[in-house]
Amino acid sequence: MTGADVPFLPRGVRTHFDAVRKVDVLLGPERVLVLDQVGTAVLGRLDGVASLDQISADLSAVYNAPVDVIAPDVIAFVEDLRDKGMVHVHPH
Amino acid sequence: MSIRIDPPMAMLAELTHRCPLACPYCSNPTELLAKETELSTDAWADIFQQAAKLGVLQLHLSGGEPASRRDLVELVAAAREAGLYTNLITSGIGLNERRLRALDEAGLDHVQLSLQGVTAAMADRIGGYKGGFDRKMHVAEIIADIGFPLTLNAVMHRENLDDLPATIDMALRLGARRIEIACVQFQGWALVNRAVLQPSREQVDAAKKTVARAIETLKGRLVIDFVPPDYYSDFPKACMNGWGSTGLNITPNGTVLPCHAAETIPHLQFENVAKRELSDIWYDGAAFNAYRGTDWLPELCQGCDRRDIDFGGCRCQAMAVLGDASAPDPVCRKSPGRAALDALLNEEVQAVDAPEFVFRR
Numbered sequence: 001m002t003g004a005d006v007p008f009l010p011r012g013v014r015t016h017f018d019a020v021r022k023v024d025v026l027l028g029p030e031r032v033l034v035l036d037q038v039g040t041a042v043l044g045r046l047d048g049v050a051s052l053d054q055i056s057a058d059l060s061a062v063y064n065a066p067v068d069v070i071a072p073d074v075i076a077f078v079e080d081l082r083d084k085g086m087v088h089v090h091p092h
Numbered sequence: 093m094s095i096r097i098d099p100p101m102a103m104l105a106e107l108t109h110r111c112p113l114a115c116p117y118c119s120n121p122t123e124l125l126a127k128e129t130e131l132s133t134d135a136w137a138d139i140f141q142q143a144a145k146l147g148v149l150q151l152h153l154s155g156g157e158p159a160s161r162r163d164l165v166e167l168v169a170a171a172r173e174a175g176l177y178t179n180l181i182t183s184g185i186g187l188n189e190r191r192l193r194a195l196d197e198a199g200l201d202h203v204q205l206s207l208q209g210v211t212a213a214m215a216d217r218i219g220g221y222k223g224g225f226d227r228k229m230h231v232a233e234i235i236a237d238i239g240f241p242l243t244l245n246a247v248m249h250r251e252n253l254d255d256l257p258a259t260i261d262m263a264l265r266l267g268a269r270r271i272e273i274a275c276v277q278f279q280g281w282a283l284v285n286r287a288v289l290q291p292s293r294e295q296v297d298a299a300k301k302t303v304a305r306a307i308e309t310l311k312g313r314l315v316i317d318f319v320p321p322d323y324y325s326d327f328p329k330a331c332m333n334g335w336g337s338t339g340l341n342i343t344p345n346g347t348v349l350p351c352h353a354a355e356t357i358p359h360l361q362f363e364n365v366a367k368r369e370l371s372d373i374w375y376d377g378a379a380f381n382a383y384r385g386t387d388w389l390p391e392l393c394q395g396c397d398r399r400d401i402d403f404g405g406c407r408c409q410a411m412a413v414l415g416d417a418s419a420p421d422p423v424c425r426k427s428p429g430r431a432a433l434d435a436l437l438n439e440e441v442q443a444v445d446a447p448e449f450v451f452r453r
Contacts, residue, residue: 010241010269011239011240011241012201012202012240012241012269013241014177016149016175016177018147018149020099020145020146020147021099021147025149027149027150027177027201028177028202028241029179029201029202029204029241029243029269029270030150030179030243030270030272030317032101032102032149032150082312083311083312083315084315085269085270085314085315
């Protein structure tokens with residue numbers, strides 16, 4: 001994936017606050033992923049409009065961290081979810 | 093030493109044992125529960141609420157054929173109201189456009205459609221239901237039209253394992269996001285037909301290559317999960333991810349089981365949600381604590397570096413093959429039980445004429 005890709009959560013994949021374990025999770029077909037703070041922040045920005053570059057820039061501003069440090073992590077995180085079928089990408 | 097007990101993540105709700113199909117590999121017990129013993133809609137709705145409070149996130153509505161329940165739409169609505177991610181495991185028989193649209197409105201998250209074969213001849217023979225394949229294909233079209241995320245659950249065995257490439261193609265053609273290539277596990281009725289269903293080593297080797305190639309070429313398009321035929325494995329599966337660790341199962345009459353085959357272990361006593369809170373059964377039930385954790389494991393497993401990987405494997409398989417539910421899973425190469433499993437495998441796979449299926453009627 002590249003920074004220009006526009007990812008989104010497809011139907012059947014949603015974030016959920018697990019009130020028993022007190023964590024955010026991502027629910028999809030046969031899969032539950034426990035999210036950390038960064039994961040929640042990234043997925044909360046997957047609106048099907050913003051590109052990965054825009055999401056990284058936004059996170060960089062909010063968390064006051066260099067974008068060239070953040071961007072590779074964001075892409076790797078989203079790409080892994082895409083390989084698991086939990087994220088889809090709009091065709092260019 | 094005390095065991096830390098985590099809340100369960102997943103629950104399999106066997107809504108009914110009724111099913112229009114007669115698959116020779118049915119995983120349900122050899123003795124089925126009658127319709128009269130099935131839980132009511134309200135009883136299930138209460139279980140879903142209890143399960144969500146206990147920590148269950150994923151609910152699998154299964155059977156038998158869950159579409160045989162006339163209140164399926166209400167049950168899905170009740171599950172979503174409880175906050176559960178709701179998956180319907182179905183053959184498609186009993187569903188039509190009207191019902192699927194109602195399930196959509198009720199909030200159904202995901203459909204898992206079983207596949208008995210890639211041709212009508214094969215599928216209808218295995219399912220023992222003429223016209224079933226055509227109806228299933230029609231249902232698959234409606235599922236795609238509505239936009240439900242779809243998993244194709246292809247049950248594979250000696251008779252159809254060679255069709256694996258065509259099976260993967262079918263998943264793509266139907267617009268599935270995921271395929272579960274599930275080689276038959278020998279529990280329940282499937283044990284009756286083990287000799288006919290067990291694939292050959294050559295078939296298994298070819299299937300593994302096909303799967304490895306497909307995972308690579310279809311990355312990002314189709315998620316592929318492969319459940320190998322475990323008699324050919326060197327080490328056992330981590331059955332249920334550890335007994336009483338992650339999931340539980342409710343039978344059509346409300347009996348709570350640590351796994352869906354657990355009733356084959358004769359000395360265990362199971363409790364019913366009508367008599368006790370689900371949470372108490374999970375944390376305190378004798379059947380759940382019988383094989384929980386690893387303290388109960390025999391000496392051989394205690395010193396093994398795989399102890400915390402497979403937890404000694406499958407209790408029901410140890411019971412079925414060795415008659416001892418607390419023995420290491422006989423799949424394990426290090427276990428004394430492996431000789432018995434190998435003997436079975438040799439005898440059954442090398443039989444010149446495979447016996448006929450015993451269909452489930």
